[in-house]
Amino acid sequence: MSGSRQLQRRGHRVAVEQVEASQRQRLIAAMAHVAAEQGRRAASVELVCERAGMSRRTFYDHFTDGEQCFVSAVGQAFDQLFAAINTAVGAEPQDWEDRACTTVAALIATLDRDRTLARLCVVEPHSGSAVALSIRHAAVHRLALVLAAGATVGDEGLRDAAARGAVGAILELATDPILAGESLQPIVAPALYTALAPFTGRRVASLRAADPPRISAMSVVAVAEPRVSAADQLLVTELTRQTVLYLLAHPEACNVEVARAIGVRHESQMSRHLVRLERAGVVTRRRAGRANAWRLSERGADAARVLRDEKPGNEPRLPGARGEVAR
Structure with missing residues (x-):
């Protein structure tokens, strides 16, 4: 397994552990x-x-x-x-x-x-x-x-x-x-x-x-x-932080693009997470063929900018262009 892939999986594991600790x-x-x-x-x-x-x-x-x-x-x-x-x-x-x-x-x-x-x-x-x-x-x-x-x-x-x-x-x-x-x-x-x-x-x-x-x-x-959260009451987990930061830089991304970019292994997990954010008024979606195209709501974009400014240098590693898989 390549070093970059190991780092990606390790980063995903850390994100999951942070999500679980936050939930508890x-x-x-x-x-x-x-x-x-x-x-x-x-x-x-x-x-x-x-x-x-x-x-x-x-x-x-x-x-x-x-x-x-x-x-x-x-x-x-x-x-x-x-x-x-x-x-x-x-x-x-x-x-x-x-x-x-x-x-x-x-x-x-x-x-x-x-x-x-x-x-x-x-x-x-x-x-x-x-x-x-x-x-x-x-x-x-x-x-x-x-x-x-x-x-x-x-x-x-x-x-x-x-x-x-x-x-x-x-x-x-x-x-x-x-x-x-x-x-x-x-x-x-x-x-x-x-x-x-x-x-x-x-x-x-x-x-x-x-x-x-x-x-x-x-x-x-x-x-x-x-x-409670620094930027918004709904933005309380590392998974959410990485999701909104990615969508801030890549509006109209689909489920698969977001999942791959931030190291979520299963598309279904990301789909459920995005639906929860949609219900909370953080993201919106439109149909783009057979896929959903996601973007931040005005509220979500404001919160994402605060999160970005609060944690400089900690943004998730993003692909150079839409559809490019992080390696």
């Missing part, structure tokens, strides 16, 4: 938002697919059932929560009290800023999902270790138990305002007191609760909205 993340994002808005029990596969703009067949290509997708969303939410706390605490050494206060304040600030994350971490694991609940329990234990690290207590067992109790109490304090859609700022002082009192005593805990740390703005989000 869009489904997880859709599950997160539907579960947060309507509750896990109402978050059916049908609603998730509708929110993601994808078919049930595609959903079951990635997940065995809705529960597996939900568990993935909960896991990602906790990953984002810990990332936010780590960002706030930073790498610089701190006094234990300062670090504990920053940890608690960052926990509450993140839950307050991202209500999808808040529902997934605090409320929805109790919806009947044993796996999601176990993820939450593990996260509570991890948060407790972060909170207690460096605290001077003679008995480590008592220290860890007190820290777990404090984290559980803080999440309980957050539950009602999360359910009511209210601000979590009123619970910052009680949460700080709850976290510190077992280790510092009531007087010090009261003083620290009266002067909570200020958490700088963080752009941590649980999971992005499922249809």
Whole structure:
């Protein structure tokens, strides 16, 4: 097999992997938002697919059932929560009290800023999902270790138990305002007191609760909205990017020309992809003999130009003239 053909197939494989990763993340994002808005029990596969703009067949290509997708969303939410706390605490050494206060304040600030994350971490694991609940329990234990690290207590067992109790109490304090859609700022002082009192005593805990740390703005989000893209909400995969860039340079190309140019092995796959883009208003077609001649709509052309400008030098390798197969 020639080197150019190997590169072409390797490029196609990478594009397929990117498409699949994008599809999976869009489904997880859709599950997160539907579960947060309507509750896990109402978050059916049908609603998730509708929110993601994808078919049930595609959903079951990635997940065995809705529960597996939900568990993935909960896991990602906790990953984002810990990332936010780590960002706030930073790498610089701190006094234990300062670090504990920053940890608690960052926990509450993140839950307050991202209500999808808040529902997934605090409320929805109790919806009947044993796996999601176990993820939450593990996260509570991890948060407790972060909170207690460096605290001077003679008995480590008592220290860890007190820290777990404090984290559980803080999440309980957050539950009602999360359910009511209210601000979590009123619970910052009680949460700080709850976290510190077992280790510092009531007087010090009261003083620290009266002067909570200020958490700088963080752009941590649980999971992005499922249809976001830089140029256009519909242009979210590498396959779509290469398709619209090719049609920008080669209007009136047929299915076979587009497929060969960007390394899609089966014409039927490209045909289905173009039909989806047509339904989305990105491309249009006309009959040219027995074939379809495709071109970008005005909307698709605008998005393609943005994509081209965003990724200079990354355009797919295109044939020199229509009908010439890339080698």
